[in-house]
């Protein structure tokens with residue numbers, strides 16, 4: 001019964017983790033029981049929330065830990081299954097399977113669907129067996145797109161790879177394209193935003209503006225709502241959580 | 252006889268490609284015969300240079316193309332072996348080898364060492380068999396570090412993984428740590444820069460300042476020196492090329 005949303009794009013540094021953490025925090029703050037799954041070997045979601053779990057997704061997949069022990073509570077209404085370097089071992093596990101490797105994560109995370117309203121998955125840059133596994137686990141994709149040319153070029157590449165999976169896996173759909181790093185002082189980001197609005201009118205979200213508070217919050221292990229609740233960054237992620245939750249009412 | 256420099260860090264979006272392309276271009280402009288090897292499935296180096304080769308590193312490794320045909324000339328003194336999506340096949344090839352998989356790239360690129368003064372390798376975010384291959388090919392590492400907390404956390408993670416390889420492979424050394432996205436209007440980047448200078452006094456380079464020209468140049472397929480030769484971005488990468496070349500004189 002949980003809505004499962006993957007925050008994904010192969011391009012690096014466009015705000016996947018910032019979005020996964022602050023969207024999940026925004027949903028938790030508005031009363032939704034939310035789980036963040038960190039599927040990135042960088043393990044930055046835990047760091048950004050100021051928690052340091054000893055174990056997480058790797059141990060859940062290997063069976064070393066049961067569901068209850070792999071999850072830690074990060075905030076009220078907000079739980080986390082941490083990623084991190086040990087996930088590299090899971091990629092090997094996935095690659096060694098003769099069949100069904102792409103459903104490894106979905107099988108391990110199945111127990112949680114009945115326990116949460118939302119599962120938000122933070123994904124790694126690049127494209128590898130873990131990326132494919134996230135695509136066979138979640139039902140909805142949210143793509144953060146930094147308003148810079150290199151990032152838009154990355155969007156095209158990601159969508160081509162995504163489409164091959166979506167042709168095969170009918171349980172997944174592209175729901176949200178979230179422009180990030182909107183900088184009104186400069187011309188090109190606005191032009192790129194206008195282009196995205198033309199290309200994806202039904203998917204485009206209100207952009208997240210460049211706001212240095214978003215880059216500072218993780219150094220205090222705080223969400224943007226804790227660190228700077230009146231900042232543009234907090235406004236923009238509050239709006240994203242509102243939009244995502246509103247879509248949950250009409251589903 | 253070529254100096255082989257890998258531009259690498261697992262963290263996404265910190266300026267690896269921007270640095271690889273503009274450092275290589277700066278070296279070429281000062282008369283050094285330079286080869287860029289794009290070892291990233293995103294294939295953004297070719298895009299940033301305004302070229303669209305049909306084949307490149309993948310075909311070189313599989314033997315489908317010989318050295319001369321896998322390389323294209325991008326500028327005067329500047330050649331490129333393109334990356335791109337097909338590199339995913341190379342990762343599988345590497346993983347299937349019983350031994351020596353980590354030297355796949357080194358073997359394929361061996362013919363070029365005598366033909367160039369510099370080989371600059373653009374690397375993908377994350378950490379996978381291709382990353383390890385780059386580490387067994389190059390002799391020097393240049394790490395771009397965006398002056399933001401999430402990026403510094405990524406630096407720590409990358410250095411731990413790098414050290415394991417460096418303990419085993421004595422032909423590689425960490426030469427340069429390049430702070431990127433220095434923004435003087437904001438306090439935290441300067442504080443993080445001061446911290447990096449304390450931690451790595453012998454490796455730290457003059458920082459690359461945030462300069463929107465650097466993000467715009469790729470949309471014209473131009474290097475920063477072509478697009479905005481008097482910009483802070485051009486100054487900073489001109490200085491980096493000068494420093495790297497000067498180290499080549501004293502080696």
Ligand SMILES: Nc1ncnc2c1ncn2[C@@H]1O[C@H](COP(=O)(O)OP(=O)(O)OP(=O)(O)O)[C@@H](O)[C@H]1O
Pocket residue numbers: 011012013014015016017018019040042123124125180181182208209210211212213214215216218233261262263264376399400401402
């Ligand atoms: N809107 C914003 N304004 C200012 N800084 C931001 C914004 N969004 C993200 N950042 C900062 O930009 C950097 C990249 O963001 P983040 O780490 O969330 O991207 P990512 O896509 O998860 O990166 P990776 O590909 O490495 O996983 C971080 O330092 C983050 O704090």
Ligand SMILES: Nc1ncnc2c1ncn2[C@@H]1O[C@H](COP(=O)(O)OP(=O)(O)OP(=O)(O)O)[C@@H](O)[C@H]1O
Pocket residue numbers: 010011012013125148149150151262263264265266267268269270291293374375376431432433459460461462463464465466467469484
């Ligand atoms: N100093 C700078 N000032 C402004 N923009 C920059 C600067 N350096 C890089 N950029 C822009 O920031 C974005 C990320 O840079 P780039 O793509 O080079 O990083 P990367 O580390 O190669 O990313 P990836 O991890 O996806 O390979 C690009 O849009 C680029 O044009």
Ligand SMILES: [Mg+2]
Pocket residue numbers: 016017018040042044123124
């Ligand atoms: Mg991330």
Ligand SMILES: [Mg+2]
Pocket residue numbers: 267268269291293295374375
């Ligand atoms: Mg790159």
